[in-house]
Amino acid sequence: xxxxxxxxxxxxxxxxxxxxxxxxxxxxxxxxxxxxxxxxxxxxxxxxxxxxxxxxxxxxxxxxxxxxxxxxxxxxxxxxxxxxxxxxxxxxxxxxxxxxxxxxxxxxxxxxxxxxxxxxxxxxxxxxxxxxxxxxxxxxxxxxxxxxxxxxxxxxxxxxxxxxxxxxxxxxxxxxxxxxxxxxxxxxxxxxxxxxxxxxxxxxxxxxxxxxxxxxxxxxxxxxxxxxxxxxxxxxxxxxxxxxxxxxxxxxxxxxxxxxxxxxxxxxxxxxxxxxxxxxxxxxxxxxxxxxxxxxxxxxxxxxxxxxxxxxxxxxxxxxxxxxxxxxxxxxxxxxxxxxxxxxxxxxxxxxxxxxxxxxxxxxxxxxxxxxxxxxxxxxxxxxxxxx
Amino acid sequence: xxxxxxxxxxxxxxxxxxxxxxxxxxxxxxxxxxxxxxxxxxxxxxxxxxxxxxxxxxxxxxxxxxxxxxxxxxxxxxxxxxxxxxxxxxxxxxxxxxxxxxxxxxxxxxxxxxxxxxxxxxxxxxxxxxxxxxxxxxxxxxxxxxxxxxxxxxxxxxxxxxxxxxxxxxxxxxxxxxxxxxxxxxxxxxxxxxxxxxxxxxxxxxxxxxxxxxxxxxxxxxxxxxxxxxxxxxxxxxxxxxxxxxxxxxxxxxxxxxxxxxxxxxxxxxxxxxxxxxxxxxxxxxxxxxxxxxxxxxxxxxxxxxxxxxxxxxxxxxxxxxxxxxxxxxxxxxxxxxxxxxxxxxxxxxxxxxxxxxxxxxxxxxxxxxxxxxxxxxxxxxxxxxxx
Numbered sequence: 001x002x003x004x005x006x007x008x009x010x011x012x013x014x015x016x017x018x019x020x021x022x023x024x025x026x027x028x029x030x031x032x033x034x035x036x037x038x039x040x041x042x043x044x045x046x047x048x049x050x051x052x053x054x055x056x057x058x059x060x061x062x063x064x065x066x067x068x069x070x071x072x073x074x075x076x077x078x079x080x081x082x083x084x085x086x087x088x089x090x091x092x093x094x095x096x097x098x099x100x101x102x103x104x105x106x107x108x109x110x111x112x113x114x115x116x117x118x119x120x121x122x123x124x125x126x127x128x129x130x131x132x133x134x135x136x137x138x139x140x141x142x143x144x145x146x147x148x149x150x151x152x153x154x155x156x157x158x159x160x161x162x163x164x165x166x167x168x169x170x171x172x173x174x175x176x177x178x179x180x181x182x183x184x185x186x187x188x189x190x191x192x193x194x195x196x197x198x199x200x201x202x203x204x205x206x207x208x209x210x211x212x213x214x215x216x217x218x219x220x221x222x223x224x225x226x227x228x229x230x231x232x233x234x235x236x237x238x239x240x241x242x243x244x245x246x247x248x249x250x251x252x253x254x255x256x257x258x259x260x261x262x263x264x265x266x267x268x269x270x271x272x273x274x275x276x277x278x279x280x281x282x283x284x285x286x287x288x289x290x291x292x293x294x295x296x297x298x299x300x301x302x303x304x305x306x307x308x309x310x311x312x313x314x315x316x317x318x319x320x321x322x323x324x325x326x327x328x329x330x331x332x333x334x335x336x337x338x339x340x341x342x343x344x345x346x347x348x349x350x351x352x353x354x355x356x357x358x359x360x361x362x363x364x365x366x367x368x369x370x371x372x373x374x375x376x377x378x379x380x381x382x383x384x385x386x387x388x
Numbered sequence: 389x390x391x392x393x394x395x396x397x398x399x400x401x402x403x404x405x406x407x408x409x410x411x412x413x414x415x416x417x418x419x420x421x422x423x424x425x426x427x428x429x430x431x432x433x434x435x436x437x438x439x440x441x442x443x444x445x446x447x448x449x450x451x452x453x454x455x456x457x458x459x460x461x462x463x464x465x466x467x468x469x470x471x472x473x474x475x476x477x478x479x480x481x482x483x484x485x486x487x488x489x490x491x492x493x494x495x496x497x498x499x500x501x502x503x504x505x506x507x508x509x510x511x512x513x514x515x516x517x518x519x520x521x522x523x524x525x526x527x528x529x530x531x532x533x534x535x536x537x538x539x540x541x542x543x544x545x546x547x548x549x550x551x552x553x554x555x556x557x558x559x560x561x562x563x564x565x566x567x568x569x570x571x572x573x574x575x576x577x578x579x580x581x582x583x584x585x586x587x588x589x590x591x592x593x594x595x596x597x598x599x600x601x602x603x604x605x606x607x608x609x610x611x612x613x614x615x616x617x618x619x620x621x622x623x624x625x626x627x628x629x630x631x632x633x634x635x636x637x638x639x640x641x642x643x644x645x646x647x648x649x650x651x652x653x654x655x656x657x658x659x660x661x662x663x664x665x666x667x668x669x670x671x672x673x674x675x676x677x678x679x680x681x682x683x684x685x686x687x688x689x690x691x692x693x694x695x696x697x698x699x700x701x702x703x704x705x706x707x708x709x710x711x712x713x714x715x716x717x718x719x720x721x722x723x724x725x726x727x728x729x730x731x732x733x734x735x736x737x738x739x740x741x742x743x744x745x746x747x748x749x750x751x752x753x754x755x756x757x758x759x760x761x762x763x764x765x766x767x768x769x770x771x772x773x774x775x776x
Contacts (some may be wrong), residue, residue, distance in 0.1 A: 036442070050616035052602045053714040054424070055513050055707065074429040075703055078614035078744075086728060091702065092719050096512050102671075122520040124484050125443050133537055135520075149521055198593045202598075207585045210618060212589075214440045215599065226466035228438035230598060247440060314481060315463050319443065326441040330482050356466075 007046045007251050010084040012164055016043060020062055023153040030116030031108065032062040032150055034079050035129040038323035042158055045070045045083040046076070047252040057130035060085075060108050062110045071104050072325055074298035076266070077301025081156050084300065093113075101134050105141040120341065125328050141207065143156055155328055159320055160342040165253065166366050166375070169322060172255035173364050173375045175248050180259045189238050189264050189386045193219050194231035197240070206247045213254065214325050222267055223357025227258075238264030241359060247325040248313040255380030256321050256346050257362040257376045262385040267271075273310060275351045275382040277361035280304030280349045285365070286295075294335035300330065301349045310351045318348040321364060343367045393641050398472040399772075402553055403486040404431060404545065408450055408622035411541040415562045418504030419449040419496065420538055423517040427509070431456045431547055431658060433471040434464070435640045437599065444481040446768040447492050448473075451499045453600035459492050486733050489522050493529040493683045500533050506539025513716050524652060543716055547708055553641065554763070560643035561752050561763040563636050567591035568647045568670075576775045577626050577652050581607050582619035584630070600641065602635030610655055611745025615738075617644075620712055626652030629747060635713040636667055644709050644734050645764045650773040661741045665749035668692030668737045673753070676760050682723035688707050689719065689737045698739045706736040709752060731755045732763065762775040 024157070025034060032290050034040055040060050051058075059071040080088050114120055118245050120128060128135060139147055149358040161169070179200060186199035196219075203213045217231070218224025219242045226243060236242060245258035250328035260274060283304040288297055301317045316335075320327030321344050329337030331348070339345070345367065350360035361379065364371040400402055408431070412420060421654035422428055425439040428448050439446075447459040458468050461481035468476050479491050500506055500526060508516060516523060527535060549557070574587035584607075589600045605619070606612025607630045615633060624630060648662060671692040688695055693700045704723075706716030709732045716724030721735070727733070733755065738748035748766065753760040 038442075047618055048616045049602050049604055049618065052712075053710055054426075054515070055714045055716075055718065057515075075616060078456075079617045082617075088480070091719070092740070094512055094704070094716075094720070094723075096722050096724075099512055120520065124482055124487055124519060126519050127442070127515065128520050131512060131514050132508065132516050132523075132652050194598070197598075202590050202593050203592050204667075210582070210585075211603065212599065213435050217438055226463070228434055228436045228463060228471075229467045232439065286464070292435050316482070324440075324442055326443045330443065330480075334484050335482075336484075 003349050004085055007047060008164055010046060012162060013043065013045060013084050014163065017062065017068065018140050019157045020153065021064060023157055024062070024119060026062065027119065027150065027153050028117055028121035029148065029150055029153065030064050030112040032153065033063065033108070033121045033303035034060045037105045039154060041252055041323055044070065046080050046081065048076070050076070050077060056283065057100055057134070059100065061107055061111060069107055069111070071100060071107050074350050093118055099131070099134060101137050106333060108145065110374060112142070117146050117148045118142070119153055120147055121151045121154050122149040123151030128387060149215050149224070152318070158323070159327065161322060161344050161366065165322065167346065168251050168253035169255060169364065170375045172248055172250045174384055175207040175209050176246050176255045177203060177248060178259060179246070179317060180244070183244065183259065183261055184384070184386045185264070187236060187242055187261065190235045192233045192235050193254055194233050195232040196236070200246070204246060209248035209250055210248050212246065213249050213257070215244065217242070217244040217258070219243070220357065222270055223353040223359055227360055236263045239267070241270055242268070243356070243363065252323065254321060254325050255364055255376065256325050257364050258360060259379060260359060260361065264384050264385070264387050266383050266385055268320050269353055270359070271383055273351045273359045275306040275308035276305055277349050277359060278379065278381055279308055281347050281363055283363060285372050288339070288367065290341045290367055290369060293340060294329040294331050294337045295333050298331040298333055298388055301347070305349065305351065312349065312351060315350070317350070318346045320344065321346050331388060336353070339367055341367055341369050394471055396433060396434060400550060401431065401433060402470050403550065405450065405455065407545045409452060411545055412450070412452065412538070415507065415541050416505055417507035417536065417538055417541065418452050418500040420446045420507045420541065421496070422450065424515070427542060429640055432468065432473050436467060436469050436578060436683065437465070438464070445488055445522070448490065449495055449499055456591065457495055457499070459488060459495050477582055487522060488520070489525050493526050496530050496533065498555055502532050505534050505536045506530070507541055508535055509539045509542050510537040511539030516644065527746040546711070547715065548728060548753065549710055549732050551708060556641035557640050557643060557752065558763045559613065560636055560638045560641055562644070563592060563595040563597050563638060564634050564643045564645060565765045566595035567634070567668050568632070571632065571647065571649055572772070572774045575624060575630055575649065575651070580621045582621050584624070585619040588632055588634070592634060597636035597638055599637050601637050602699065603632065603761060605630070605646070605665065607631070608745065610658055610774045611741040611747055613744055624651045627655070629654070629658055631748065633750065640711065642709060642711070642713050643752055643764065644713050645752050646748060647767060648747060648749065648771060650771050652773070654771050654773055657741055657772055660745070661739045661747045662722055662737060662749070664696040664698035665737050665747060666692055666767065666769055667696055669735050669751055672735050673760050676755065677725070678729045678755055678757060680727050682717040682719050682725045682727060683721055685727060686719040686721055689735070694735065700737065700739060703738070705738065706734045707753060708732065711732050727755055729755055729757050729758050
């Protein structure tokens, strides 16, 4: 298997297909209909940045038995033809009269018996990447076949990463580690934040990222205001806390972790908060085992703060990771997903240092039988100070 | 207005809102519900790469009168608070029990009378970025209010770019022009294609891109096989035709055009194809006027090939551009959208040079009252040869 467009040998896709078909059988689905970039990539190896164009829907049908069937715009035929998929059906999209609706319907009717159910991910953290009106038409045209919710079919399979997948994520993490090492050379007092963001993306590419799907961060005196804003042109000042967070991509897999840096100097409050986040992460690493629920791991992180007198910020404190920047489960008080061996997760505790001033700390791990193994290089125990 | 997070002064958003509300009134909608990154950005100025995370849905409600209402995950409150939006309602997402469903329903019920219709883009080139099951729940909970298709409400407004938007796209095009100028320095015989892709992204960042959402291309002897594949590690060879295509982003706006380069030498067939594409584009530029339909412009491009004895490739030969890499309309034989003053479009003719060997040529233009104005710098009339 020397065709890089496949990313993995076909045995990896065969394993995934078998796992999905077993789960489909248990849930009573005669087929799955997949529409999003990570789901399509997962079963086919079809990897392209062309998803950035919202013009066209793409469909992959996973039948009860046999290989997936691609029902896709003709512009993708050549690339899909280089994956392990044999049955590729195309139409000239976008077509205002029939944008794949009849081709999709014919395929579903041929594959699914009249009494059969077709699974689509419809639950938390999913969406259907096709026009809603066309979904309604297809629903009517495939009747008496019915669509049903296959969220857990897809999630329970995808969330357990194979060794080959873990190595892809590890390689991404190493790329980000190398780029983070360069931050003291690209950031410092007087450097505008938007320049830091650009230079950081350049470092990620130089370190081997195929592309950089996500860079965010923040900077501010004694903490930043949020973690999802684009950069402004304000120069960094002494006493700023700088955070950079990245989802770099290599072979279709993501890393997702951040690093914090003090510019010039760090206040005691900031150092204490950093130490609390680091210790809470250590504590979670020490206690996390397969069988624990996502909400229990959340509680461990919260207890870690409390023991250190820090108050946790709101929101989730980590999540799954792999074929997209964030995957289920979510480390929140409400997520009862069981954490299992082979899951790749982020541990992402955050604290509020002062009103409107936060700090977030993040690592990527894979859960092994005996506990977590780091995929990112562990952040330094002391907050790095740039230009002190 | 010095807050860069707004991207534009609030007068720009007020203009957009008025245009949408007029179109909503004509179409009989009491509110719009928007869920995708470009739609949300369009009415609010909320710009973030955090959309890369599929974990959380985001909603903006455009009422009949008054400013839009944001119904969003609390992680976005700080950034949304820096836009022109005043009414921001948040919940802690992701929530497996109620991921914004009741907050969204309450908002819709307060804004829309019981007999009212709520518009969602449901047609060609759209999707609903929220879990399908939650959409069903909201549909039931807002009854007797009904959802309806507001695709044309949103598209007829968004497709006409203001001068401020055109300047953003022009700035993006200039960034890509500068990066394309550097290609002879980063590509050449013996350089692996994936290295060219990485270096090209670095050049785009150096030239001022905030980030690079799209780079694709191809390389092959006498033409490439497709235009959406990621790069492989195969070194470029003399006689290869190299194409790079990019959607770089600055202030949330995209460019989308490509450039072709011959490595070492170009065959007569390749030169002839390049000349045909260039001439067909000139011909379309000369004939395009407001009032022409998308399908008529497609025909002009096809006639341009035929006059030169070339055979056009399949697929669309251009499309809208702006807040996403590709927007409607599509230059296909079936798209009847009327091209109007203020539309920003790509002209993207492609030819098949030999079986499985294609070439695509692309420019970005804005349609003015008297015809098209180039936003990308016109590609050279002769195919550039690198390292000849």
